[in-house]
Amino acid sequence: MSDRVRIKRMTPAMRIIHWATVFAVIVCVITGYYIAYPFYQAQISVEATESFVMAWNRWGHFISAIILDVTAIWVIYLYFFSRFEKPYKKLLPTRANIVEYGRVVYNLITLNRKPKGFDTRHNDSFNIVNFAILHLMLILMLFTGLQLYVHGFGSGHSAIGAWWPWMLHLVTDWTLWAFGGKVGVRVVHHALMYGILAWAMLHIYYQIWRTIFWREGDINIVFGGEKFARKRSA
């Protein structure tokens, strides 16, 4: 392995965000699907006063959603102000980014045809654009989800004060207009789950594929934070 160098790609903070997102999405999908369509029954021998199956599902859904929302805000901050790498630079539609994007896609659809024509050592624009798509979906989930959440705050009060439902209305009421009322918001919130699941499938497939075909240990990025690269890359 003397022709390989070790490259740091994800800081501990980035990896914490990654795995927090993974588990929060898993919990949100399972509990969210239960909320939308309760696919298992609670024990009917237990009195309703002592059974909280839907209540726990909703609790888990909202807690995971809050974790997702807060990490999404953290990620947006890091996109611009991270001291490790600033992903927004790869989102700008510059000539270099567009060329790199095309070359990474070409590498993928031609099953790792060589030479790659791009640097495998840093996070390329194809990956970063994909991450941005995920985060846009998560942000839309945030707005539609909080709009559905605020429906229960008819009194205008909450445990943490009146500012909270007031702010939720201020920030999310546009979704009612955009998606055609409460049912539209709910349908969008539900349908986006499939978008996120499809995204996760493609993401996992691509990262494993890259590990196998590039032979640079990419899968370790998300566990150990590092990968290897050939000394003379590209």
Next chain:
Amino acid sequence: MNQWMTEQIHAAHSNRIEPREQAYYDALFEKSKARLESLRAEAPLHEGMDIHAALAEEGMDRRDFMKWASATTATLMLPAMFQPLVAEAAELFNRVPVIWTNLQDCAGNTEALLRTSAPTIDELILDVISLEFHEVIMAAAGHEAEAQLEDAMATFKGRYILAVEGSIPLGLDGQYGVKGPHAETYLDHVRRVGADAFAIVAMGSCAAFGGVPAAYPNPTNAVGVKDVVRGKPIINLSGCPVHPHNITSTIIHVILTGQPPALDNLMRPRFAYGYRIHDNCERRAHFDAGHFVEEFGDHGAKHNYCLYKVGCKGPMTFNNCSIIRFNDGANWPVGVGRGCIGCSEPDFWDKYAHERPVAAGVRMAPFGGVEKSVDYFGLGLLTAVGIGIAVHATASIMAGKKDEENA
């Protein structure tokens, strides 16, 4: 309720921030009191119509009336100190002229008022109201009825409340719905009568949002009042039908304060439509527990389980029917085990009124109709082929000519 009591309640719920303080209600109380005094000074619009006489006729005493006034004060979400004013406002119902016009609907809101087994105080109060025009229940017809309408509009110009029941069809230049001996379209009618109204109250979901006539495919292009009338206070009392108690409470609010109640983003009074019925549902414990009716008639249905899985739209519906119920508080849709169809929400017939949870989706024929979509597809394909043939033929002819020149 005095200042001290209010403070005690605030102290007991210290984590709550009351949006309105005592000073607000004190000011509103004085304002309402002055307004009622000036209304009382006016002569009743029709002699011989008195709420207490009507109550006595039905065998109801003052105690029943005051119980009703307390309930109405609570419905309006006013402090208890307003109860005497609410009672007084009910006595002054015959000072407020109302013109009720029926447009494109089933007259179900009128029916809901008329066809109950025993008249409630709400219905008696609506009997006492100075109803200047109501085609469904008035004896006059044709030119006579129109003359009555013109007379009421001229006499009470700028003072009357216009109650609109039914949607307004815009298709065929509005010719789907005409009224009166001069076949005035509903659109022209509601704009003309609405122009001189003090406020417009849309009674029921058809008048508010188009309702059932506006359901897919909406052949008459039906819309609600708010879509065609501008520059007037509009109060949407949606529901299919609207609850009579919400009608009286809204009119009481107008009598008390001289202005429409606070409205939500769909122009519905917050006091009635501010809360989700799901949050005040008697079956809510079964929702949280995970006890769901799987199909009508099963064990869960017999034991009042949550109706969410058989399509109850309570979690998406804002109304107060889970609190005040229908038919003098006897029962309501979820109570009888039928589930909510969201009748007070826009597009309820398309989006709410099915026996599936929202996640099971709105089901439609492919692309909005088999023949329609096939025809459009076929026509599009034919057009594309035609254009392709025309382009190819033109190119061939041009190329052919060149070949001849070259040859």
